[in-house]
Amino acid sequence: MKLSDLLSTASANMWRSKGRTFLTIVAIFIGAMTITLTNGIGTGIKSYLNRQVKSFGAPNVLLVTLTNKQTSPGSGPAKYTYNPNATVSASGLHNKQLLMSSKGLAVIKSIPNITSVVAAHSLSPDYITGKGDKYQLSLAQQIGDAAPDMVVGQGVNANSTQNQLTIPVSYVQPLGYGSNRAIIGAHVTIGITSGQGVRKTVVATVVGVQQKNLISQSVAYANNALAGQLYSIQTAGIPAARANTFLTAYATFPKNLTTTQLDTIKSKLKAKGFTAKTIQDQESTIFTAINAIIIVFDMFGAIALLAASFGIINTLYMSVQERTKEIGLMKALGMSRHKVYALFSIEAVLLGFWGSVLGVGFAALVGKAINAIAVHGFLKGFPGLTLLTFPPRTIAIVVIGIMLIAFLAGTLPALRASRKDPIEALRYE
């Protein structure tokens, strides 16, 4: 038999017992759909987070904090140990956070391969105003050159002496501008209260309008110049020991550092009581969690597929049994053993093909629908987030993988068919 005839015969044979074939395909369908959907969600979220996290900082920046013993719930109070780098401690909701001072900066700077260290001051401006009313503002200092996704304009220039900031898209209208483009280059005024209680204002230039962001929704970003000026106002008159304190320091290292060199920096910092993480480290913590969830769901998919392969084996054994005479006849008429084997293997692969193509296709449709609903519903305001993404490569891997599983499942029944003796098969009952 020619391949095309084998294919059409196998396909016709497959549909001869419609109910059984349908149920087997449903089992494969469920497995394929589960795996495609979970991977679709995983890929979608990961690629979104990747972009989001990138906006927090350049890859060659370490976020350095003071290491603090965390008390786990119910374990009682942690023992106090004096940390020479910690000047003040602040109480968070659940645990104590240690603040460092410029002394800490000096220690970090002394580590080899650290090129510069900047304190991540927390800024507390009172308001921002453009051409009209005053609005509340959360302002953060941008780390390095990395900027959030921009709708228009660009991220702030870290080294510029000009006061620069980027604002969330939701601030454009309130600040009195008709379009995102119109606000680029405009001067805005930021109000801030000094350490002595004097209300002051600082003028800054808007250089970019930020895309809405899942993690930092309505935070504006200031460059070093603006952040420095605001910080010196807000700490004016406060005793030095309290004034210059912060949770996090940003330590920059050369871009061409190897992983081992980076690890050396981290372990040296650890020895001095600091915890250092790159943006990638933070990202990988999130990704590990996402991957773990995906693996659990994939396992469900795999179990469904395992059950489906037994379905395939069973279906084919039954059809080999039912078609004993037909197999005998084909062999008597000169069909070779391996063609008979191929005929049944192809039938198995076709079951896998239809199950997986339908499953993957349905998953893609469901994904599209969810994405559409999400964009207008619970994910409204997160442009750029496609909840489910289905790269063609993943789809191809799922379909081909399932066809391979089906082929393996079909091996035993196909072998049995190929070994049927035409005489036995044609014996009169």
Next chain:
Amino acid sequence: MSAVIATEHLSKTYGKGEAAFSALSDINLSINSGELIAIVGKSGSGKSTLMHMLALLDRPSQGNILVDGTDAARIRSRQVDGLRNKRYGFVFQQFFLNETDTVLNNVILPLKIAKINRKERTTRGLAALKSVELSEKAAAKAGTLSGGQKQRVCIARALINKPSVIFADEPTGNLDSHTGKTIEDLLFRLNKEQGITVIIVTHDKELAGRCHRQLHIKDGKLSEGSDV
């Protein structure tokens, strides 16, 4: 005239040891091209077993089968498949048709196996159906035909690859005498007009009597009365 099929000391034993059963023993025969032969004998005498051996559907326990003078044991299994596909045609007591498929598709199965393209398959299939006077049933489902029609479809299928030998095992066994007669006539005509060697297994004395030669089998042996 040379023998298309011959046997030398052919024996077939089923089972082993205590349970061994000798279905055929020491059969020596020779069938010439164009002969019309009846294999006759009581039920269980070994007629079908002999026919299966001659058609290379089964292997002998001892002895040889010669195909055009060549020992079949020396022919590769792939070539044996080809031989059955192209040189032999089969008609069975039970029809072995795919009832849910069309008559035409049933008839062209040997051509499909022989990798012949669709167009030629259809042409030759229709021609074969015409020769058994079933042209108008080509598109009908095989399951809807009468017994005699089914057997004619089987003959069309046996004919389609222009075989030189047709094996028919009780071809009229499932048919009433009148319908059986038309099938017999069809086989005889093929022998006469196309020179196809026909080997019919039967226990119908009358049918056997119309053949050129009768091979009587008794308890697995060729008995007297058969002129070898």
